[in-house]
Amino acid sequence: MLNFMLDSLEPFIDAISILQRFDHDTADLEGSPTMFSIIISLASSPPSLLALQIMPQFFSHFSCDQLHYVNVPIAEVATIISNMERDGFYSFVFFLLANQERIAFAFKRHSQQRRWDTRQLKSEPLEPKKVGEIDYSSFVSIDLEEFRSSVITLCAGRALVTITNSEISFDVPYINREIILSKEKRECIIGGFEEGEKVISEITLFPIKLLNSSRLKRLWIFKTNDSSVIILVAPTGLWQ
Structure with a gap:
């Protein structure tokens, strides 16, 4: 299982905006007990990876039981989160569902709100890309x-x-x-x-x-x- 929570959408939007500069529709998400990473492969020579690595302390809650590695439509992820912030939502929870074939987001406008607005996107399990320790x-x-x-x-x-x-x-x-x-x-x-x-x-x-x-x-x-x-x-x- 991989899930995390943020009490504010803005820091995460700032983080993924760095990767959006490269106009990639998809990205790989890697979750481990010690790190959450968003990775894109650059069309460069030599072949290169660009990774945004976020430590668990960045999140208000972070839980990961083992290594997870999936490909997701990162452009759609960025659009969903940006739109929800624009519509007044301020916090969200991210889930990688058990079969790793979908990711889910739950948003709310304030701490007293009981109902969460949810969104889901397809994801595809992958073999992790290794670049060495x-x-x-x-x-x-x-x-x-x-x-x-x-x-x-x-x-x-x-x-x-x-x-x-x-x-x-x-x-x-x-x-x-x-x-x-x-x-x-x-x-x-x-x-x-x-x-x-x-x-x-x-x-x-x-x-x-x-x-x-x-x-x-x-x-x-x-x-x-x-x-x-x-x-x-x-x-x-x-x-x-």
């Missing part, structure tokens, strides 16, 4: 304005990233363009990488729409435990 022991942190400027300068859809204990570089070999950010020059913060250690991976620079959000201040870059994938994390600062 994040290694939080090492990281790179970049001011978002600095990173946004670098993406604009590179003017490419993807870049080869190299991280050492002193710098991070973004290289686009086919147009002979490279940007290096140095820890010594305070252009970035690097922690946890040993001297002589080097991590190399290719990343997409496609989600520039995400980087234009005024909520985001810094970008954090982590590697997976096996160093095979680089993960970009942008805390949104959303809370109730």
Whole structure:
């Protein structure tokens, strides 16, 4: 079972509005006892996933007994919640029904209201997408304005990233363009990488729409435990 409750619709609308920038009709919902995620696959090279991850503390109630993974019409979800807020509803409960073939919402206008207005949408159970476990022991942190400027300068859809204990570089070999950010020059913060250690991976620079959000201040870059994938994390600062 997966269900959660929010006492205000606005924070959740703000959260999913970030994903709506990418004009996807569907998204994958992943629920676990420690996290709720909305995931979309980007049509980019290399193949990339964009995930909005929300911790249980964000919700006024959160319950999940095991890992659940379903595909849902996220555009319809956003429309329903926005319309209900416009019509004066202020709180809602989300349910993933037992067979995982439908999701349900229940809305009410005020705490004394006994009757809930409900909506249901189809969902489709899926196999979870695995991108590897994040290694939080090492990281790179970049001011978002600095990173946004670098993406604009590179003017490419993807870049080869190299991280050492002193710098991070973004290289686009086919147009002979490279940007290096140095820890010594305070252009970035690097922690946890040993001297002589080097991590190399290719990343997409496609989600520039995400980087234009005024909520985001810094970008954090982590590697997976096996160093095979680089993960970009942008805390949104959303809370109730």
